[in-house]
Amino acid sequence: MSELIVAxxxxxxxxxxxxxxxxxxxxxxxxxLTLMEAICESAIKDGDVYQNLVSFVEQAKALKGQLENITIGISDKMLAFVDEIDLKDRQIY
Structure with a gap:
């Protein structure tokens, strides 16, 4: 019987x-986002580039909190996997 070893x-x-x-x-x-907002307020104030940049910044703001939440979710899944393996180990041995 082969063994599965989980570190x-x-x-x-x-x-x-x-x-x-x-x-x-x-x-x-x-x-x-702070930098991009400063560019919108100070450097580029009108025109298509300005409108597109403002739109981009608004869309990018939707990512706030999401990146951290995703990585926390992955981290929690990893820890849950370890807990589940430990539980199965206790049941076997």
């Missing part, structure tokens, strides 16, 4: 890294 520590470590990456992505998005 719990790898999943736990990846879970932590995903959460951290989500926080980084969220911070970068906020910085990016």
């Amino acid at each position: 719990d520590s790898d999943y736990t470590s990846l879970s932590t890294k995903y959460k951290a990456k989500g926080t980084d992505l969220e911070e970068n998005l906020v910085s990016y």
Whole structure:
């Protein structure tokens, strides 16, 4: 009978890294949006480029909170997988 070995520590470590990456992505998005809004307010004030940029910024704002939520969801799934494997192990042994 072959054995399946799951390295719990790898999943736990990846879970932590995903959460951290989500926080980084969220911070970068906020910085990016701040910069783009400043461009809309100060640098480009009229015309098609302005209208398109304003529209783009509005659409990009919809991502706020989503990136971090996605990475938290992935992280939680990884931890749940480890818990489920541990539970199955206890039932077998």
